[in-house]
Amino acid sequence: MTAAVTEPSVAALWEALESRVARGDRFAGLFAARSGDTVTLTAHVAAKDSRGIDILEAPLPPGAASYPSLSPRIGAAFWYERVIHDQTGVVPEGHPRLAPLIRPGDPDEHVVPLHVAGYGLFTIPHGPVRSGVFESMEYLVETPGEAIPHLNMRIFYKHRGIAGQFAGLTPADGVLLAERVEGIASIAHALAFCHALEEIAGCKVPREAALLRVVHAELERLANHLDVAMRLSDAAGLAVATARFALHKERTLRLVSSLCGSRFGRSVVVPGGVASVPQRPAEILPALGRLEKQVLADAGVLMGTSSFLDRLRGTGPLLPERAREHGALGPIGRASGYSDDDRFARPYDGYSLLAAEPIGEHTGGDAMARLRVRFEEAEQSFRLIREALEIYPERTRLTARARLEPPDGRAVGWAEAPQGEVLYDVAIENGRVARCQPRSASFHNLVLMHEVFAGDILTDFPFIEASFGLSVAGAAL
Amino acid sequence: MSIWVLRGLRDGVVTTRWPRRPDEYADSWRGPVTVRPDAGGTSVPEGLCPTGAISDGDGGVHVDQGKCILCGRCVAERPDVFAWSAGATGPGAAALARQALVVPAVPETDEAIAAARASLARRTAALRRSVHVRHVDAGSDGSAEWEIQALLGPVYDIHRLGIFFTASPRHADVLLVTGAGTPGMAGPLRTTYEGMPDPKVVIAVGTDAISGGLLGDRLTGVSATVPVDVFVPGSPPSAFGILNALLTATGKLAAPGTKGALR
Numbered sequence: 001m002t003a004a005v006t007e008p009s010v011a012a013l014w015e016a017l018e019s020r021v022a023r024g025d026r027f028a029g030l031f032a033a034r035s036g037d038t039v040t041l042t043a044h045v046a047a048k049d050s051r052g053i054d055i056l057e058a059p060l061p062p063g064a065a066s067y068p069s070l071s072p073r074i075g076a077a078f079w080y081e082r083v084i085h086d087q088t089g090v091v092p093e094g095h096p097r098l099a100p101l102i103r104p105g106d107p108d109e110h111v112v113p114l115h116v117a118g119y120g121l122f123t124i125p126h127g128p129v130r131s132g133v134f135e136s137m138e139y140l141v142e143t144p145g146e147a148i149p150h151l152n153m154r155i156f157y158k159h160r161g162i163a164g165q166f167a168g169l170t171p172a173d174g175v176l177l178a179e180r181v182e183g184i185a186s187i188a189h190a191l192a193f194c195h196a197l198e199e200i201a202g203c204k205v206p207r208e209a210a211l212l213r214v215v216h217a218e219l220e221r222l223a224n225h226l227d228v229a230m231r232l233s234d235a236a237g238l239a240v241a242t243a244r245f246a247l248h249k250e251r252t253l254r255l256v257s258s259l260c261g262s263r264f265g266r267s268v269v270v271p272g273g274v275a276s277v278p279q280r281p282a283e284i285l286p287a288l289g290r291l292e293k294q295v296l297a298d299a300g301v302l303m304g305t306s307s308f309l310d311r312l313r314g315t316g317p318l319l320p321e322r323a324r325e326h327g328a329l330g331p332i333g334r335a336s337g338y339s340d341d342d343r344f345a346r347p348y349d350g351y352s353l354l355a356a357e358p359i360g361e362h363t364g365g366d367a368m369a370r371l372r373v374r375f376e377e378a379e380q381s382f383r384l385i386r387e388a389l390e391i392y393p394e395r396t397r398l399t400a401r402a403r404l405e406p407p408d409g410r411a412v413g414w415a416e417a418p419q420g421e422v423l424y425d426v427a428i429e430n431g432r433v434a435r436c437q438p439r440s441a442s443f444h445n446l447v448l449m450h451e452v453f454a455g456d457i458l459t460d461f462p463f464i465e466a467s468f469g470l471s472v473a474g475a476a477l
Numbered sequence: 478m479s480i481w482v483l484r485g486l487r488d489g490v491v492t493t494r495w496p497r498r499p500d501e502y503a504d505s506w507r508g509p510v511t512v513r514p515d516a517g518g519t520s521v522p523e524g525l526c527p528t529g530a531i532s533d534g535d536g537g538v539h540v541d542q543g544k545c546i547l548c549g550r551c552v553a554e555r556p557d558v559f560a561w562s563a564g565a566t567g568p569g570a571a572a573l574a575r576q577a578l579v580v581p582a583v584p585e586t587d588e589a590i591a592a593a594r595a596s597l598a599r600r601t602a603a604l605r606r607s608v609h610v611r612h613v614d615a616g617s618d619g620s621a622e623w624e625i626q627a628l629l630g631p632v633y634d635i636h637r638l639g640i641f642f643t644a645s646p647r648h649a650d651v652l653l654v655t656g657a658g659t660p661g662m663a664g665p666l667r668t669t670y671e672g673m674p675d676p677k678v679v680i681a682v683g684t685d686a687i688s689g690g691l692l693g694d695r696l697t698g699v700s701a702t703v704p705v706d707v708f709v710p711g712s713p714p715s716a717f718g719i720l721n722a723l724l725t726a727t728g729k730l731a732a733p734g735t736k737g738a739l740r
Binding site for chain 2: 474
């Protein structure tokens, strides 16, 4: 379901991209790979109606030191081109702000505001070591005291170079690495990686494995959404609500570990299926039912707590037209009226066997809309898990995995993580991974933090950050 | 707001009683791979372990739990040689020396552990009643942060044990480090460590922090940047494993053999 097109030149590639985006397709990523003195640009486009994600490529002339930037034409390429510049040294001419992103940035940024001018402005460097238990990243807040006219994000601290680590691995080792690209969305990353391999090999996953994948993916979504609810409650100083959602999250992680021994579903997904199939996974249903009742009750009370809602209403608004232009992924897009959910638009594994529908439309775009979307998704996750376990085959002999020996080839795999769509562009040569480019929703969405501070002040910051619910590991790779 | 009072009473006390009483979930936890005592002098296939944690030399088969990412491949392929270690809080869940993570133990390990234990005890004698912890992520995958965050929740509730998280390194006694040790975090990690007053203790949380895990050929953990006192294997370690390490590091747990007892 992946179409690969090679354009003769960068200009032709940009033309093709622009016309597809104008038709309603979604720009899903831009990467560069260097081989010898030739750099090849690769774009990913999610087709609106073909149920696939396509690869569009163009080589730069050998030895080229620059190319015309895409960012002025498609704004979502802004961070992608900065990474390309960091990794290959090739300059996108006309890029709006070509500062390093995954290489260390300008040390002077700590000291003086560089992006806004005016009397009494100063910079608050927040991070990389921050108060509380957070992943490392740095926010440089340029402020006159309360408002936030400019925010700069520095994610290079955590750059592990994990994408380059895939080359040469066997498919089985590749999955283990994919699980660690974004540890709180291990299942989604493992799935996207395996989907690419399964597409190359033309392999069909056994029904029981496909359903078990859905169960794990939805438990992961549940844990992530509960984590966001906990962080938002914590930001508002609601001690009981924080404790309640922490308890629900812990119980979710324990459900996962009762199924597979790991609290993050590690080593569950393997190429061709799952590592092992439990005989009666439906045993988790009573505990799941109790959890559902409590989560929904607490969510109901939280969404009726006015002192909490006051902090979320109108906070960190992402305008629907910006969400559409950017192709905002996951709950962030869905809270701003833009939804392209891979589970329903490009169904994989057990999702096509289940009857669940996408959640209703939300257009508020603020932190409150994002939380509403998450609670509705959590409710839907409970339904999906129950449905998947109801049609889980009751046979004594279950098949965990199909045999998978991928021939040489290349494909894009996708999965809907709690943060949004995860993409893996994988090339196989001689049975091993030749190249692999992961793209997390965290990377695609984090850049939107730049533009949601309209009228918000410093004390809104933790709410906006928590409402995005992203992972720095997945963004910095 | 009063409705939250009622919601808070909903489940009664959910906090674990560990370490005063055993905890079923902690004891049923599946830890890093170990070598079965009856394994004998068998040889194992080359390249079985994705992180090279298994060595097969003169002294028999050894597993370096500091490299084990718990993928379970060796246990699945050679159940006659490898087994999961049991429990999140047993002996070996928090090692006081890097070589203590190699199982079965190599001869010179005991002395090294005794020396490490004595050094740690000297430093932490004053910390027993109130311990302040600072966490730094040096390039983790994000999951270890969830497990550390869980310690502040109602199930683990470390405040009951006199352990608190602090925002400033100036107030911290213990440094919890996660992640494989990225070049970008080396400076901030070092600065945080230097900002802490003496005596101080460093805990490397997870296989990534100990050895770099799957990234081990480029990133080799945090030991090169800060001197690690306690090593907690796991990918990621469970919340119980991290709690166990905090108590071990600050001398709140009695010596091995009297498991589950607070000192």
